[in-house]
Amino acid sequence: MFEKALLYAQSGGPTSVINASACGVIRQAQKEGLKVYVALNGVDGIFKGNIVDVSTEDDKQIDKLCGTPASAFGSCRIKLPDYREDDSKYFQMLETFKKLNVRYFVYNGGNDSMNTCAKVAEFMKNNDYECYVMGVPKTVDNDLLLTDHCPGYGSAAKYIATTCLEIGLDTAVYSTGRVTVIEIMGRDAGWLTASSALAGLNGYAPDLIYLPERPFDIEDFCKRCEEVYSRKKNCLVAVSEGIRDKGGEYICNYAKRGEKDAFNNTQLGGVGAFLADYVTKKTGIKSRSIELSLMQRCAAHLCSKTDVEEAFEAGRYAVKAAVAGETGKMIAFKRKCNSPYEIEYVAMPLDDIAKFTQSMPDEFIGKDNCSVTQAFLEYAKPLIQGEIKMEYANGLPVYAKLENKPIKF
Amino acid sequence: MFEKALLYAQSGGPTSVINASACGVIRQAQKEGLKVYVALNGVDGIFKGNIVDVSTEDDKQIDKLCGTPASAFGSCRIKLPDYREDDSKYFQMLETFKKLNVRYFVYNGGNDSMNTCAKVAEFMKNNDYECYVMGVPKTVDNDLLLTDHCPGYGSAAKYIATTCLEIGLDTAVYSTGRVTVIEIMGRDAGWLTASSALAGLNGYAPDLIYLPERPFDIEDFCKRCEEVYSRKKNCLVAVSEGIRDKGGEYICNYAKRGEKDAFNNTQLGGVGAFLADYVTKKTGIKSRSIELSLMQRCAAHLCSKTDVEEAFEAGRYAVKAAVAGETGKMIAFKRKCNSPYEIEYVAMPLDDIAKFTQSMPDEFIGKDNCSVTQAFLEYAKPLIQGEIKMEYANGLPVYAKLENKPIKF
16 A cells, blocks of 8 residues: 555635745654645645645755745635535545545635635545544634634734834824825734734834724724824824724725715725725825735745744644544644743634634723724734744845646546 | 034935935044034924934934934925025025034935035035035935936835735735736836836746836736736736826826726726726726835835945945035946946036936836836846844834934024
């Protein structure tokens, strides 16, 4: 019988450290004496037969995965159906697993991918195919249940805080400034937007921080901008893309909806652009909006060393757990201490994880609904610590380059 | 008679390295045995009497100015009138200079500031007040005449190229991508947008690069996006905020103008958002726009060591030239060699500099009007070389913090 194999794949939106998890998975699997395959573009690579034999890749490039942004093996947005309703994809998967003797499957992604792990684990068990399935979480949004935080969040938070610090300095140079609205990712949870407050540790926190966890009142927002501006001749606002009013409607929908009537003008663009425009029309104060866009999830030149190391370890632990016979679980972080910062890696049963997102708890949000608390800063600060030594060539970071040549089988 | 003094001030939009020039000016002036004053918020500080005695600042913070973004002494957007038409401001300046025995004035800024230098130098001479006036250039736009390049450009170019590389990696992860339009600063010249091509040195140049030096044809743009997309299932576009059609109209004005009729929808936001929207409506391909906004001029955590060093030296040379009796001139860079890269610092008469901007020469622009040439890459590559050792605390860069407490006089 030929050697046992582990199959790894990446799914969902990229982060600065999902490739560090890939590296952890690969290195630990090799240590365990397993053959290591990677499916390109997530489970889609399994269905299409696009599978790479990692041993054919340059070993240096595998090491370089730590600190390389995006998904080095490609990603997908596929949500598998429940196998009790449609098992065709699952049988296709099983067939490939049998062909390649895949006995371990590690899937790296967000909510939906963890859901996929749970389903695949169950299906394999029900079909008497011995295969241990583990999930490695990743999401810049930090909104997965079961874990203290997610790999990917720390680096995004470090980029956001650094950028807010730099924008804070830049926008303070004139004696008369403006309202600057910085739009930050996070449709359902405010973790990323909240991380802007970390800039205050080195001098320039946003004056106002709006999270989706609290209803947004646009008139109150204008009043607060005016108050800050009258005091400082400048106002820095961090706002989550996902803020909603007390009726639950997304503020970014306001533009498409009624504002045309009010201002005879509709607009595309996000909530930041809308709010900047609105505050100027209401108060006469000049404004500007800035969207951190994809940079907050791909600016690996500024990744958090802590995040990279934890992502790597999460990958390693997933393999160790699978080899030890765990299945249908996800590697989670359990925080043991804030100072000195210490976490534990644990395997958590997946079950219903995909049905909910982890919002920020009340004790992390200021009573004024537009700030964060000291408790949040203590939670988030350890996650952005450290810088990795980045290789530069031509004045630019050098990131991993893989062949990604599918095998024939 | 009390000691001779040098007065320094910063003007115009900040860059990642204008403070390095400040440091160069201060250190050289101290070496020359001069008293060093800084006017806060540019010449406005002279008019308002907001002048700082640098010797009261913490010396470590002065060193830290190298690598600190924004304008540490504040900035202004004041354009002085011609003194032959209105000399009131000039006499106010002269009075302050006399009071503080200011015999050297170094002004750090863009086109308008260099113009101010020329006028002040002439006025002081005509009024028999011995004062040597020197300009230190800064602008991320790189569009000043007389110099091979401007301090500030290299760091902005390094940020833009790195970010395009990271966005290139991020947007390539799905088997079906989209058109991503990255909007870059530069209203009149394409230097910054062109620097996106440097990302290609490490693997991910934009597929299409649109500069204000060439007329923009929106239908041709859509066709080219379609062509690239059909080939790669992805398309990365870098576009200058200042692109115009062959009639000279800014493309970003299209949205405000006629597109409402065509698509029954107007929009705010820049040319990037407009083009992304347009290309989707025309071709059906999904799209996204990203604006590099203020980050391209303030992301000092990624500044170019070459740029920081040259900015520092430009400050030093300005003082040396002033002390040697030069006046009404600007420190310029003369390139002696690309490889090994070598420049010379020269003092150039200012005269008419403010009337023109330096566009990209034809030999730097591809014949297809949507790319740059090898000659441009060879020009720009040396300017983004090197990284400075950044101090981090709390996981974030530590930037200079000055007291900026005005003296009484």
